[in-house]
Amino acid sequence: MTEQTLSLPPAAVGRTARPRRNAWRAMSWAVFGMGILYFALPLIGMIEFSLRKRRGTYSLDAYTSVLTDPQFQATFAYSVVMSLITIVLGLALVLPTALWVRIRLPRLRPVIEFITLLPLVVPVIVIAFGYLRMFNTSSFLPMTGTVTGTNVLLAFGYATLALPYMYRAIDNGLRTLDVQTLTEAAQILGAGWFTIIFRVMLPNVFTALLSGAFLTFSIVLGEYVFAALLDRPAFGPYMIWTGGNKAYEPAALAVIAFAITWGCMGLIQLAGRLFPHTRAKR
Amino acid sequence: MAYLTITHLEKSFGTTRVVRDFNLAVEKGEFISLLGPSGCGKTTVLRLVAGFEMPSAGSIQIDGRDVTGLRTTQRNIGMVFQAYALFPNLTVAQNVGFGLKVTGVARAEIDARVAEMLRLIGLPDLGGRYPFQLSGGQQQRVALARALAPKPRVLLLDEPLSALDAKIRVSLRQEIRQIQQQLGITTIFVTHDQEEALSMSDRVVVMNGGVAEQIGAPFEIYNRPATPFVASFVGSHTAFDALVVDPGTGTVTLGGAQVTLGQPMSGKAGSMVRLALRPEAAHLGRVAGCETVLDGRIAQVNFMGAIIRLTAMVGDTALTLDTFNRPDTPPPPVGSAVEISVAARDFITLGAS
Ligand SMILES: Nc1ncnc2c1ncn2[C@@H]1O[C@H](COP(=O)(O)OP(=O)(O)OP(=O)(O)O)[C@@H](O)[C@H]1O
Numbered sequence: 001m002t003e004q005t006l007s008l009p010p011a012a013v014g015r016t017a018r019p020r021r022n023a024w025r026a027m028s029w030a031v032f033g034m035g036i037l038y039f040a041l042p043l044i045g046m047i048e049f050s051l052r053k054r055r056g057t058y059s060l061d062a063y064t065s066v067l068t069d070p071q072f073q074a075t076f077a078y079s080v081v082m083s084l085i086t087i088v089l090g091l092a093l094v095l096p097t098a099l100w101v102r103i104r105l106p107r108l109r110p111v112i113e114f115i116t117l118l119p120l121v122v123p124v125i126v127i128a129f130g131y132l133r134m135f136n137t138s139s140f141l142p143m144t145g146t147v148t149g150t151n152v153l154l155a156f157g158y159a160t161l162a163l164p165y166m167y168r169a170i171d172n173g174l175r176t177l178d179v180q181t182l183t184e185a186a187q188i189l190g191a192g193w194f195t196i197i198f199r200v201m202l203p204n205v206f207t208a209l210l211s212g213a214f215l216t217f218s219i220v221l222g223e224y225v226f227a228a229l230l231d232r233p234a235f236g237p238y239m240i241w242t243g244g245n246k247a248y249e250p251a252a253l254a255v256i257a258f259a260i261t262w263g264c265m266g267l268i269q270l271a272g273r274l275f276p277h278t279r280a281k282r
Numbered sequence: 283m284a285y286l287t288i289t290h291l292e293k294s295f296g297t298t299r300v301v302r303d304f305n306l307a308v309e310k311g312e313f314i315s316l317l318g319p320s321g322c323g324k325t326t327v328l329r330l331v332a333g334f335e336m337p338s339a340g341s342i343q344i345d346g347r348d349v350t351g352l353r354t355t356q357r358n359i360g361m362v363f364q365a366y367a368l369f370p371n372l373t374v375a376q377n378v379g380f381g382l383k384v385t386g387v388a389r390a391e392i393d394a395r396v397a398e399m400l401r402l403i404g405l406p407d408l409g410g411r412y413p414f415q416l417s418g419g420q421q422q423r424v425a426l427a428r429a430l431a432p433k434p435r436v437l438l439l440d441e442p443l444s445a446l447d448a449k450i451r452v453s454l455r456q457e458i459r460q461i462q463q464q465l466g467i468t469t470i471f472v473t474h475d476q477e478e479a480l481s482m483s484d485r486v487v488v489m490n491g492g493v494a495e496q497i498g499a500p501f502e503i504y505n506r507p508a509t510p511f512v513a514s515f516v517g518s519h520t521a522f523d524a525l526v527v528d529p530g531t532g533t534v535t536l537g538g539a540q541v542t543l544g545q546p547m548s549g550k551a552g553s554m555v556r557l558a559l560r561p562e563a564a565h566l567g568r569v570a571g572c573e574t575v576l577d578g579r580i581a582q583v584n585f586m587g588a589i590i591r592l593t594a595m596v597g598d599t600a601l602t603l604d605t606f607n608r609p610d611t612p613p614p615p616v617g618s619a620v621e622i623s624v625a626a627r628d629f630i631t632l633g634a635s
């Protein structure tokens with residue numbers, strides 16, 4: 001295309017190129033606008049609907065109803081705590097593994113990647129039934145016999161579900177670093193593994209880590225199967241229950257969940273700004 | 283007793299022997315370069331000294347103490363990497379102070395040492411910057427300061443200049459050497475750039491295929507290469523095949539002329555021997571003290587400024603010779619017949635051919 005336009009006299013270039021570029025621009029704006037509508041319309045509709053609990057006027061009644069529901073408070077708090085536990089568990093599992101694989105066992109990387117993908121392939125219900133068979137009250141490790149045991153089991157289950165996202169997020173973060181050389185540079189200066197992980201690696205993959213943590217958070221918050229099968233009072237089952245029993249509250253709940261999601265994304269952006277070195281590399 | 287002693291060092295990866303029977307004794311304060319082509323095992327030797335790899339056999343001693351079994355963290359060695367390897371999340375000052383901080387040095391002492399190091403590398407005001415805000419040359423200087431801050435016993439540098447552009451490479455080369463001499467720190471410098479190795483080092487180790495082929499001062503390496511590989515890898519030369527006439531006195535026939543090299547050679551009379559000649563050992567015209575005169579024809583003239591590099595055909599050998607530029611004497615034109623004088627002692631014997 002450039003060769004053709006170059007061979008034309010200058011006036012002709014202006015005549016043919018400008019309308020074409022304008023048409024192109026209009027097209028992209030149209031597509032962009034359609035995209036916006038596609039995403040925004042359902043959202044607007046949902047917000048509008050969630051405000052109509054009181055007859056004839058807009059109100060926040062649905063939100064008040066949801067937020068003051070003691071069951072909402074209990075299940076939400078339970079899931080938030082569980083997600084925090086899951087995040088810590090996932091980080092403790094994934095960060096050292098990802099580091100070790102990058103530094104010492106680069107040949108094992110495809111294997112590890114495959115393993116971390118398994119939770120996406122194996123249906124959750126299969127994993128959950130597997131857990132119940134392995135750890136029921138008549139097994140060698142009766143974890144479902146106590147509340148604490150069941151909670152621990154649930155956290156492990158959540159960590160498994162979050163594994164693909166957590167691993168990928170952290171591995172992506174490590175990819176931007178020369179992990180091997182940085183580790184060696186730290187070692188020859190006398191740093192042990194604790195220093196290497198917490199002072200060298202963690203701060204440099206902080207944004208990646210946050211996105212891993214955030215993904216884990218949203219997975220745990222919405223998870224239904226595990227919590228239901230293990231019979232724990234989590235937020236996921238509560239949402240399903242509300243959806244089946246109330247009219248306006250589920251919409252309000254969805255808007256709240258959406259706001260939390262956006263809040264988290266804002267936090268990640270903020271973190272990127274607070275740690276200039278992680279931003280400049282991209 | 284040398285300060286750093288490497289004895290019978292061996293390293294194999296699987297079945298490939300990457301370092302073979304490597305021996306080196308480095309005096310305190312000495313600057314040693316490991317020079318060799320890519321893949322000859324330079325980095326591996328350095329990593330063995332640093333403790334990143336464990337040797338298959340042999341030992342490493344520093345200051346009379348065997349460190350072969352010690353972990354990297356316990357060896358008290360400084361290292362500068364080709365890719366700088368500064369910690370991106372730490373400022374320049376924090377990078378330089380890192381080694382002191384992990385070993386629990388007091389804050390005030392760290393600050394003082396960091397300031398001293400930044401002054402040493404000529405960047406006293408950049409302590410607050412992050413690595414990504416520095417040029418490559420500045421980053422590498424910070425890396426040097428970081429390696430030197432904990433007062434290591436030995437400094438290792440693995441091709442620290444090869445990621446930089448030519449001008450900075452030369453100036454930083456001099457700067458590194460000057461800092462090294464100022465601190466008197468024992469240093470091993472890895473490079474595949476012979477100019478770097480020859481200009482910076484007290485002694486050069488020329489490596490090939492995991493073996494140290496020759497260890498010696500730059501002058502010695504260049505003028506008396508011990509093996510054909512060293513002769514061909516360091517500097518340029520013209521190779522001749524000559525017929526041995528009398529191995530006892532080192533007399534050969536070369537291009538119709540009989541030359542007595544004055545050093546006995548191993549080949550039998552009637553066998554061929556390979557000789558090498560440096561471009562600066564061949565002189566245009568007849569020169570006093572040069573017994574051998576070869577007839578040649580100028581094939582190429584490369585004017586390089588201070589030096590003019592000529593290529594002359596002697597028989598069917600293309601001989602390169604360097605002459606100094608002189609404003610009153612233009613170089614001979616291409617195609618002209620010339621006489622080339624060589625002192626017999628300037629021939630380097632490369633071995634049988
Ligand atoms: N971890 C390893 N596993 C297997 N082989 C290795 C390993 N490290 C190095 N090698 C091999 O050992 C040989 C020497 O490598 P080394 O890095 O020491 O070379 P070098 O002299 O530093 O080369 P360059 O100038 O390219 O840096 C190479 O053939 C390389 O492939």
Ligand SMILES: [Mg+2]
Nearest residue numbers: 324325326440
């Ligand atoms: Mg190397």
